Amino acid sequence: MQLKAVAQLFICFHAIVIAGSRTKESLPAAGLNLACGIAKTLREIGHFATTMASKIPEEETKLKVTAINLKLMFKKGLIEPTDDNLNAYMYISSQIDKSQQALGGHLPGFIKASLSAAMLAEQISETTEMFFKARTNTGAGQSYCMAEDHNTAKHATASHIPNCVAGEDVRLNHGDAEVTAAPDLTSLTAEVPGKGSAATLGANSNGNCHLSATMQSHRILNHANGNEATLYLAGGLLKIAGTAYDNNAWSTQHDKQPNSAITETRSRYATVTSALPNTLDTLKKLAKLGEDTDPQIEDTKVQSTDLGLSGEAKEITIKKTVFSNLHKELKQFLTETQTEKNKERQTVARDMLVKALAKPSEPIKCNTSVTDDVCYAIKEETACNATAACSYNKTETDSNKKCKVDAEKPKKKSVSATQPQTTETTTDKCKDKKKDECKSPDCKWEGETCKDPSFLLKTEFAVITAVFIS
Structure with missing residues (x-):
């Protein structure tokens, strides 16, 4: 990894932050904080894939039970087999099939994207930690690699990079939060914000940091043979090269290898649509039919072929009132069924008690x-x-x-x-x-x-x- 090469290059912080006669700039916290914000979004991709993989089958199972109960009610004559009711039932059945297709079609792509995104997020996190911890603990004249901003002669604290910390530790940890909406990766495809005329992301001339130094001809390393290094850090968002360090050092558009984490994540995430979140939302609403509260399913437009109707495909609207009526009938059916089950359990329990308390019969005596x-x-x-x-x-x-x-x-x-x-x-x-x-x-x-x-x-x-x- 690029970061490992950097770690090998700078063996210890004492060598990194020693004072020198040339300008050795520090980085303002703003750029790294923006990068950490992108990293947080990247981590959400994996959590989103996990949520979809567990929640969609869970709601699908609930909806299957609803479909079975509706079919049973049709057989018992508790629901009239009108066109509206049959259309609603067929629509519910079709959504079960479509949820399986959506999960099978999109989940593998999400998993691949989450792997690339996790690698990119970790690179951002490690770069941030390296610059943040590269500092001495002396007062006046202390050396550091991350400054509060682009001109103040003070090293940054955790408060200056809120996107990069958990408590006082510089680390990214999204935890096990449930993510039900597809993460928005605009921040990874658009340009890094803060690159206006003001040098908010430019170098701070204070700090004496060798990691971002403009040594002689503005390179992190300088040799007589001209083979100076160009480094891409923070997953490729930060470029330290042969020009003075300024706002242009931060960019999502740097020229780099086509297999970089940014390029790979963009490519894999390009297939991400709202299909899975929409599927989950539809399943949740339909699975609530028959529960305490009417899920308020709005008028739904569906193709006749999805309802099992023959002939040329045409659009059919299932009215909100049809779903509300089914909800009411299903709720009553489930309530009565549960009541009967409770009565049956009580009857069996009473019979068992009576038998247990009964006196044994007298033995037959000889005549x-x-x-x-x-x-x-x-x-x-x-x-x-x-x-x-x-x-x-x-x-x-x-x-x-x-x-x-x-x-x-x-x-x-x-x-x-x-x-x-x-x-x-x-x-x-x-x-x-x-x-x-x-x-x-x-x-x-x-x-x-x-x-x-x-x-x-x-x-x-x-x-x-x-x-x-x-």
Whole structure:
């Protein structure tokens, strides 16, 4: 960078500001302050690009929701599908598409311009800092490179370059401010102001500064071979060459390399129009339809082709009253929808509370009068205990009632009352035996087959117990 070459050329401030016999002028603060003003505008380009890149998609998303709600209202018959209403809806949809096209078409150019502008602004800032800090701290006869003005023998303070400072520090910092309007770069394309007859930007003969000295033949360096240097500082706005330093040292029109920061920024920013700010403004207004306050969208002229109408393109005007009516209907729809949602949430919450506070239902109790006869019919101890809800009582004196209902038995065993509580399989173990092998107590010959009495009772009891055991 040019500035790095300058830094290498002047190693330290002591060498820069030493007194000498020749005229070594200082620069008036006014020129550098003007340059810093340009730098501030340049920095806005980057912030503007950032704002557009975030705000346009944000408002576009809001408008998509508005379009969805309007379409839903058409389907429900809440909005009449008149030509005016349909035109307004199609216009809203078209603006969503156009916002995407505008952002995609202009944002890359803004980003490129912001890169060039940031470099140019930084060059201005560094040059300003170098001239401002190049001074001694002595009183009378002190040396300095930035003077209060073009004739006063005093070095400049931060108050003389308000565009260049943040507090007392000489630095440019735009912060994270939101920039929604395209920056005006007239100051970069027009001539630097203050170049009238009065030498307001000309050299101050005081200061003893080598950075802007008119040494011998008015060059920052002078050698016998005539190869004197010409420097462009502050991003190319400040020229120090072989002529006496005057107002012409400051200019946006200096002859310089075609790839300089000024030329590059001008070229890239030339494509900047009001397209993105206008797009953002339109999206914001349309996205406010249905909110608390009517956005007051004025009569809007639009081409019929943008509204999906066939035939030759013609201009159609969507009246302000159409947008106002849609706003009113949409606001009512959204309010009622939210009210219904709130009611539904309250109803669900109440049902959950009622269920949580409800007492658990009483368990079903056994009706022993139904099952006594079933258990009494079982005479064998093994068969009785193998049955899910019966238990054999050896101390019972009545032989016909030794097998009794035990309502707690299924609960203790954690088995279903419809299943026999036994580890044995519920198959008939006697059915394949011959008559001479079919003997009690396990088997009994009935008719032409050998049967297992306990198997029959188990099967019958499994069905019956399902009636009274929970």
